[in-house]
Amino acid sequence: MKELGMIVNLRKPEAVSMAKKLLQWAKDNDCPFMLPHQEASALTTAGVDDEHWLKTVKLAVVVGGDGTFLRAARYIMGTDIILHGVNLGHLGFLASSRPEEVEHDLENILHDNFEVLERRVLKCILYHDDSPLHKIYALNDIVLTTNAIARLLQIEILFDDKFFCVLPADGVIISTPTGSTAYALSAGGPIIPPHMNSMLLAPLCAHTLYSRPLMAADTDTITLIPKGVSRDLMLTQDGQLAYEVFPGDRIDIRLSRSKKIRTVILPGRNFLDIVREKLGWGQAFKID
DSSP states (O other): OOOEEEEEOTTOHHHHHHHHHHHHHHHHTTOOEEOBHHHHHHTTSOOBOHHHHHHHOSEEEEEEOHHHHHHHHHHHTTSOOEEEEEEOSSSOSSOOBOGGGHHHHHHHHHTTOOEEEEEEEEEEEEEETTEEEEEEEESSEEEEEEOSTTOOEEEEEEETTEEEEEEEESEEEEEOTGGGGTHHHHTTOOOOOTTSOEEEEEEESOSSSSOOOEEEETTOOEEEEEOSSOOOEEEEETTTEEEEEOTTOEEEEEEEEEEEEEEEEOTTOOHHHHHHHHHOTTOOOOOO
16 A cells, blocks of 8 residues: 555644654655645645545545544545554544554555454534534534533434433533544443444433433434523534534434545454553552
8 A cells, every 4th residue: 555645733743753753764665655735834845735635545644642533534534545543642542553663553554464444423414493504524423512601401302303302411422433432431421342333322411310321223313402592502523623503403413324434453453452451441450
């Protein structure tokens, strides 16, 4: 595989330093990286326009953390580009290469010694006055919350247009399996392997004893309708982009049938290995 691209978190000096190191490695191995203009300008090298980059690149190395990976996923959404992340962040469930192993990992990639995982993404349509206002795709999650301090939301929830409940809570998370190790995990949701075809509904600080995280099938559509009069409502996409929501707006969320994000799985490195490493499962701790 020779058509390599690179996306870099230019706000992190360590990411810029790693990107420069990889550019030299690529030059030495006769497999130059193709960079979008923004990255190319910061790294003082030649770049190409977005259209050419998205049509030509087969696999993109993402240098940063999971936030950079999510930005990269939006950038390549709708293409067949495979993403591989180098983790320079903290937890890092999406960016799987460690900095000290990245050159070895890239050699495996160049020799096609890897597998590809297709991750499902959410398709969300926000309706205002019964008209579609925004179409949103998310790799991790869609979250409905309030900006007001200590203000409880009343959220009507439907499954496939059938009434389920009115949830009193600070908000609600609709997550993919990929996003189950992100915000939904801190809300008490289960860890779902990323190859599963499902969604997760996780309430945020629900003001009720019956509320629990709930799994949904890949064929379901979850609808959220905020009730009341509060105008401090916000819908967030992967924790990075925000959209204004008003009481009575309708938010339809389902797994996209057409769009997926393809990621690298390297030999001897599976999802359970990452869970064990990142979350410390099965590790004994010494108690003084």
